[in-house]
Amino acid sequence: MANYYQPEIETASREKILEIQNEKIVKQVKHVYENVEYYRNLMDEKGVKPEDIKSVDDIKKLPFLTKADLRDAYPYGLLGTDIKNCVRIQSTSGTTGKRVVAFYTQNDIDIWEECCARAIVAVGGTNEDVCQVCYGYGLFTGGPGLNGGSHKVGCLTLPMSSGNTDRQIQFMMDLGSTIICCTPSYAAYIGETLAEKGYKPEDNKLKAGIFGAEPWTEEMRRGIEKSLGIKAYDIYGLTETSGPGVSFECEEQTGMHINEDHFYAEIIDPETGEVLPEGSKGELVFTSLDKEGFPLLRYRTRDICVLSREKCSCGRTHVKMSKPMGRSDDMLIIRGVNVFPSQIETVLLNEGYTPNYQIIVDRVNNSDTLDVNVELTPEQFSDKVGDIEARERALEGAMRTMLGIGPKVHLLPPKSVVRSEGKAVRVIDNRKLHD
């Protein structure tokens, strides 16, 4: 038996969805053109006028926005309304030093929370549930998004934030949490900790988990489902478009329904920018149809995936996206944090090191590890072990400040970073997240 938060829209006919999208996009493009100078300039450069956009079919005429645009326009350049109409900001982990700051009006927050509410109801959530949110709260969208969604559904919400696993488990057991929301790696960790403490999967009252913000495999899903005794569901989103809840899994667990009444999705060829036919694998691009504070049009997510309009047994009619199968750029998601190799390079150059480095990412006991091998120069060498170790600690500190997560730095002799065909292999990801 399928559950919907907003049945009318979630199961609307294809025609109805298109009608809503067409109506919204015409208004949205006009509004952005008139209010966002940065995007108006991009449209003018491309020779596109708001009147050229008559339906979602015309979205392909619009210029793209990339993370680089967000950086250039930081902080107010892509603001879509007067700042006095905004009530909140959320932010991503920094990319090459500058963060993405997204603005929300109250209406934006209501819609975002409704999207999250749809995800919670889709996994069986009702006002009788106890929803434990252990995504980080604060600038990160994970906590606030699911927290708001949980309120909308009427669940008893436990705003745990991340970390302090003993306390998570104590509240889970004492208050009988039935739904848990966190990153998949943290869910796996909680499962292990429960087992270590002697709990069996049936000892907790959990029935479902909503896990996102980082890539995970089907194998990991099965592991979490077994260790917690639940069904594990995927959720997708990004700060640039709102946060979690852009799309979510239903009971079928075969892809995430995109909330198409708010977000228009395209799949493009990351090389040419051309829109690819349905079913093709390519880069996911989102257009916010009704965002007011931060109305991004054609934002390139850099996530590679496939869209499917195949009929879903849950009754939802919104298009489904596959789990992201990779990235069209070199971004790594480590413990839920976006990390670009260029950020690490920036730190090294700032600290006087060579750009000869290697990033090694792995997953040990379901938690991501980040190791950075760096070549030492003769000037930096010392005959004292303590001096070199102090350098390692200093670099780790500088990287933690830049990335938001702490790596382990290893200083090595020159030429010890592996090179292939003369070019250094910058990143070794041993996690095997994409099957």
Added chain:
Amino acid sequence: MAIKQLSVFVENKPAALNKIVKILADTGVNLRAMSIADTKDFGILRVIVDDADKAKEALSEETIVSVTEVVAVEMSDEAGSLSKILDVLGTENINLEYMYAFTAHKDFGAYVVLRVDDIALAEKCLKNAFLKTLSEIDI
């Protein structure tokens, strides 16, 4: 007089040290004394050789090598002789970074290599205490 020690950066992995000493062998450089400080990732090989300049040139092709000035002090073969040397340094508040011992080929006497923060002062007070330090020529 201070003597030259080569400090060599070596990755902590199988065969890394052998690569270094092979280079010394191929260059015809003779090792007088050595010690290794190791961590999980790397080691620092400290050597006293008969021709520091030649050894440094050859090793620089492979890894980072620096020349560090150290003091080599003669020790008599009896209880308390190391303590006597360290007493001298301690009294003058000279910090000892690290040390290692070796025997020289000449007379099979024992020597201790000291890496200190103030070489000039160390030499002066060791001399005042009637302790013999080695110079390059003795190596």
